[in-house]
Amino acid sequence: MFKACSIVFSVLIALLIYPLQDAHAACSKGSYGITVCKKCPAGTYAYKDVLFTNLGCKKCPAGTYSKAGSRSCQKCPWGSFAPGKGNSKCYSCMNHKTTTQKGATSKSQCRYCPAGQYAPGGVCKKCPLGTAYSRRSMTCVVCPSGTFSNKMGSLRCTPCPKGTASRSHKATSCRQCPAGKYASSIRSLQCKRCPFGRISKPGAHRCEKCPSGSIAKNNKCVPCPKGTYNDSKRNRCVPCEKGTANGRTGRMKCYACSAGYFASKTGQSACTPCPKGTASNASKATSCKKCSSGTYADYVGAAQCRPCPSGTFRDKKLSRCIPKCPVGQRLHEGRCTKCLTGTYWYTQNKCAICPRGQTTSGMGASSRRACKVCPKNTYTKYEPYKGSFFVSCKMCPNKKKSPPGSTSISACK
Numbered sequence: 001m002f003k004a005c006s007i008v009f010s011v012l013i014a015l016l017i018y019p020l021q022d023a024h025a026a027c028s029k030g031s032y033g034i035t036v037c038k039k040c041p042a043g044t045y046a047y048k049d050v051l052f053t054n055l056g057c058k059k060c061p062a063g064t065y066s067k068a069g070s071r072s073c074q075k076c077p078w079g080s081f082a083p084g085k086g087n088s089k090c091y092s093c094m095n096h097k098t099t100t101q102k103g104a105t106s107k108s109q110c111r112y113c114p115a116g117q118y119a120p121g122g123v124c125k126k127c128p129l130g131t132a133y134s135r136r137s138m139t140c141v142v143c144p145s146g147t148f149s150n151k152m153g154s155l156r157c158t159p160c161p162k163g164t165a166s167r168s169h170k171a172t173s174c175r176q177c178p179a180g181k182y183a184s185s186i187r188s189l190q191c192k193r194c195p196f197g198r199i200s201k202p203g204a205h206r207c208e209k210c211p212s213g214s215i216a217k218n219n220k221c222v223p224c225p226k227g228t229y230n231d232s233k234r235n236r237c238v239p240c241e242k243g244t245a246n247g248r249t250g251r252m253k254c255y256a257c258s259a260g261y262f263a264s265k266t267g268q269s270a271c272t273p274c275p276k277g278t279a280s281n282a283s284k285a286t287s288c289k290k291c292s293s294g295t296y297a298d299y300v301g302a303a304q305c306r307p308c309p310s311g312t313f314r315d316k317k318l319s320r321c322i323p324k325c326p327v328g329q330r331l332h333e334g335r336c337t338k339c340l341t342g343t344y345w346y347t348q349n350k351c352a353i354c355p356r357g358q359t360t361s362g363m364g365a366s367s368r369r370a371c372k373v374c375p376k377n378t379y380t381k382y383e384p385y386k387g388s389f390f391v392s393c394k395m396c397p398n399k400k401k402s403p404p405g406s407t408s409i410s411a412c413k
Contacts, residue, residue, distance in 0.1 A: 029071040039069035042088035046071055059086035063103035075103035079122015081110065096138040098122050112138070116153030126153035130170035142170045146187035159186040162205035176203045180219040194219075197235035213250030223250035226269035239267035243284035256284035259303035273301035277319035296321050313348070325349045328364040338364035342380075342391020344371060356380065357405030359391045379406040 027037035031046060040046045040057035045066050047058050060066050060073035065087045076082045076090035079097070081104035093099060093110035098119040100111060113124035116133045118140050127133050127140035132154040134141045143149050143157035148171040150158075160166050160174035165188040177183050177191035182204045184192075194200050194207035199219045210221035213230045215237055224230045224237035229251050231238045240246050240254035245268040257263050257271035262285040264272070274280050274288035279302040291297050291305035291314065298320040308314055308321035315322045325336035331349040339351035344365035346352040354360060354371035357380055361372065374380055374393035379402055381394045396402050396412030403411065 031069060040066075042066060042068045042070075043086035044070075045073050061085055062087075062105040065090050077102060077122060079110075079119055080104065081106055083107070093119075093122065098124050116155050128152065129172045132157045145169060145171075145189050148172055148174050160188055161186055162188075163203040165189055165191050178202055179204075182207050197232065211250075212252050225249055227267040229253050241266055242286045245269060245271045258283055259285075260301040262286055262288050275300055276302075277316075279303060279305045291319070322349065328366040340390040342371075342382075344368050354391060357407045359393055363390075373405040376404045377401050377412075378404075379409055379411050381409075 027046075029046065031037040031039045043066060044057040044059050046056055060082075062084055063082055064073035064075055065082050066073045067088070076099075078099055078101075079093050080090035081093065081099065082090045083106055091107070093107070095112075096119050097110040097112055099109050099122070104110070113119050117124045117126050118133065118138070119125070127149075129152060130149055131140040131142055132149050133139075145167050146165070147157035147159050148166060150172050160183070162185060163183055164174035164176050165183045166174045167189045175191075177200070179202050180200060181191035181193055182200050183190075184205050194216075197216050198207035198209055199216050199221060200207045210216050212232075214221040214223045215230060215235050216222075226247055226249055227245070228237040228239050229246055230236075232252075240263070242265065243263050244254035244256050245263050246254040247269050259281050260279065261271035261273050262280055264286050274297070276299060277297055278288035278290050279297045280288040281304045294314065295305035295307050296314045296319060297305045311324055312321040313324050314320070322331055322334075323336055325331055325348070328345045329336045329338050329349075330345070330351045331337075336349070339345050339360075341361075341363055342354050342359040343351040344354060344360060344367055346368070351365075352368075354368070358371040358373050359380060360370045365371070377396050377400070378393040379396065380391055382391055394409075396409070400412035402413065406412070
């Protein structure tokens with residue numbers, strides 16, 4: 001009965017208002033009134049039918065809000081909620097939570113974002129590159145130096161592996177160590193230079209020693225050349241000292257010259273054999289000694305000089321022992337033979353020619369006194385004999401005459 005009366009009363013009021021409203025301008029959106037327009041307060045909205053007793057404004061339902069003078073209510077955005085009716089604002093979800101949809105009506109509808117995501121402005125987003133999700137702070141944290149993140153929504157920052165490094169924050173990758181450097185542990189901030197005398201390849205977590213006999217040069221192992229050896233402590237190729245030599249590359253030491261050989265200079269690749277007439281019976285020799293009187297060495301590389309046999313002596317030029325010819329004889333083709341006519345013995349194993357215009361009476365002259373002037377009507381003539389020559393006094397032809405000691409046929413007149 002009461003409800004029916006209310007309806008009748010509302011109809012009567014409307015009959016009274018409509019004529020007045022026709023005489024007055026219509027209120028703008030979001031306002032209400034008969035003679036004066038008023039804005040609907042925040043948390044309400046103006047509806048079209050002015051017959052209701054709420055004076056033309058209705059409270060916004062739960063999950064929505066409005067500002068003063070609103071024609072309609074707006075749904076609460078992601079990450080917020082509005083409990084009950086007539087809300088002038090939405091309340092943000094706390095503790096980095098969000099909602100599963102717009103228009104949430106209760107705090108219980110706030111949820112945490114999935115792992116690897118955070119809620120800036122109430123909307124879940126994956127953590128960007130160079131960051132990782134922190135369960136403690138429930139936010140994305142920047143990856144510190146020595147770590148990286150190369151995927152969206154990472155749950156942790158990955159440590160730089162061995163052989164790589166990163167000094168920057170928010171890194172998306174770690175830099176590979178270049179050749180000549182290394183990183184021996186994970187989370188390295190920078191690559192270290194290899195110690196002196198060692199090398200490394202790109203991305204190395206340790207440096208390598210060069211093999212024996214080689215040195216590190218421009219991050220490469222270079223074998224020591226011939227005539228040198230490897231001093232590994234100083235990473236140097238050192239020239240072989242005198243008395244030693246090395247004929248191969250990549251050696252750790254030089255070898256002492258054996259008996260009969262020597263090295264007079266540093267950096268020799270081979271020992272030199274002692275020449276004829278010299279010898280060395282010691283190792284690591286820097287020179288060879290000449291054979292002493294009465295000894296000889298007739299081949300190269302002799303370790304010692306041998307004594308000359310009885311009846312012989314060492315020839316300085318030939319470096320060998322030769323027969324000791326008696327006075328009046330010379331050494332010819334390895335044998336003792338008499339000095340030829342016109343020559344005389346003047347020193348061991350050698351004969352000299354008589355002065356011009358003179359000769360000897362025969363072979364085997366023992367001194368210069370044996371040379372006599374050719375008589376008159378003769379002249380001296382040099383005649384070949386077995387690779388040498390002899391001198392004789394020849395008679396002038398056709399009974400011609402010449403003075404004593406004549407030296408050519410032209411002297412015969």
